[in-house]
Amino acid sequence: MSGTRATGTDGGAAHDGAPGGPAPGGTEHLTVRREGATLVLTLNRPEARNALSLPMLVGLYDGWLAADEDEDIRSIVLTGSGGAFCAGMDLKALAGGGMAGEEYRDRLTADPDLHWKAMLRHHRPRKPVIAAVEGVCVAGGTEILQGTDIRVAAESATFGLFEVRRGLFPIGGSTVRLQRQIPRTHALEMLLTGRPYTAREAAAVGLVGHVVPDGDALGKALEIAELVNACGPLAVEAVKASVYATAGMTESDGLAAELERGWPVFATADAKEGARAFAEKRPPVYRRA
Structure with missing residues (x-):
């Protein structure tokens, strides 16, 4: 990309993606x-x-x-x-x-x-x-x-x-x-x-x-x-996608589309981890799988 590279919000040069620090990318604005x-x-x-x-x-x-x-x-x-x-x-x-x-x-x-x-x-x-x-x-x-x-x-x-x-x-x-x-x-x-x-x-x-x-x-x-x-990332992204995809549909079409997008989430390892963590009274560890 052409142009000057970004600085972080703290004024330092962008160098890595460490939590709390500057991340790669950006521009002068x-x-x-x-x-x-x-x-x-x-x-x-x-x-x-x-x-x-x-x-x-x-x-x-x-x-x-x-x-x-x-x-x-x-x-x-x-x-x-x-x-x-x-x-x-x-x-x-x-x-x-x-x-x-x-x-x-x-x-x-x-x-x-x-x-x-x-x-x-x-x-x-x-x-x-x-x-x-x-x-x-x-x-x-x-x-x-x-x-x-x-x-x-x-x-x-x-x-x-x-x-x-x-x-x-x-x-x-x-x-x-x-x-x-x-x-x-x-x-x-x-x-x-x-x-x-x-x-x-x-x-x-x-x-x-x-x-x-x-x-x-x-x-x-x-x-x-x-x-x-803190939520399951696959579930979060599927929920967001469903909300926008069904916004212009009739209720019956939207409900059908919701099932098509939502059912696969239940088959993921993250869904099993969520249930297991609840039963074991611990925070879940989601792996986007």
């Missing part, structure tokens, strides 16, 4: 580190409130792939640096005709859908993705959020799809996905007014699941990730 079995991806352009850039999009896409390819990773946490999640598209750069990190342009040329995959529009990781939101999460930030599975927001976080206020269209998937995730009347109000929403408002309509004190979003997300990590 997207840092990657391991927290046990969780891969933490941090949008890292605080001077622009983590507005999208080419290095950020490339780093995100590579991060989703890395998490799915590493069988020791059981969950992903997405967060932002500098007290912000993501302010969306860099409108100043757009007006000026370019985005930061043009040296990554070859990646987009090779895969014209890379930016959509990075924003989780055309791509769904098989590992659960937990968002930890502090500060602004608007426009493209709210669009990326809709691609995550579990969402934690700090008390002062702000959400919204501001595109119509700028004469733009929220083309990251919001006109399709938002109405499937929150009641349509709320989805349309958010889309058509372009107004900001507080964390409490976002929780009230179901856009986020937890509201925590400022500064605690990442901690809460990692706490949830640990609960996910």
Whole structure:
């Protein structure tokens, strides 16, 4: 991959995948580190409130792939640096005709859908993705959020799809996905007014699941990730896949698809280990088998 390699969130160079330390990969606007079995991806352009850039999009896409390819990773946490999640598209750069990190342009040329995959529009990781939101999460930030599975927001976080206020269209998937995730009347109000929403408002309509004190979003997300990590990984991934695969089906078709995906899980060694550990009153040791 072209361009400067990442530094970890602690400022050190990315060197290995040790728990709690930097992990391989990332870019200057997207840092990657391991927290046990969780891969933490941090949008890292605080001077622009983590507005999208080419290095950020490339780093995100590579991060989703890395998490799915590493069988020791059981969950992903997405967060932002500098007290912000993501302010969306860099409108100043757009007006000026370019985005930061043009040296990554070859990646987009090779895969014209890379930016959509990075924003989780055309791509769904098989590992659960937990968002930890502090500060602004608007426009493209709210669009990326809709691609995550579990969402934690700090008390002062702000959400919204501001595109119509700028004469733009929220083309990251919001006109399709938002109405499937929150009641349509709320989805349309958010889309058509372009107004900001507080964390409490976002929780009230179901856009986020937890509201925590400022500064605690990442901690809460990692706490949830640990609960996910303690479960059987084959079961977790099958459950996530089933939820999304059956979302557009009729109930009868969905139930049939659920059986087709779920029954094989019962035949795994992990399923037997779960039952054995319960009987023996000990934590299970899952081996993804």
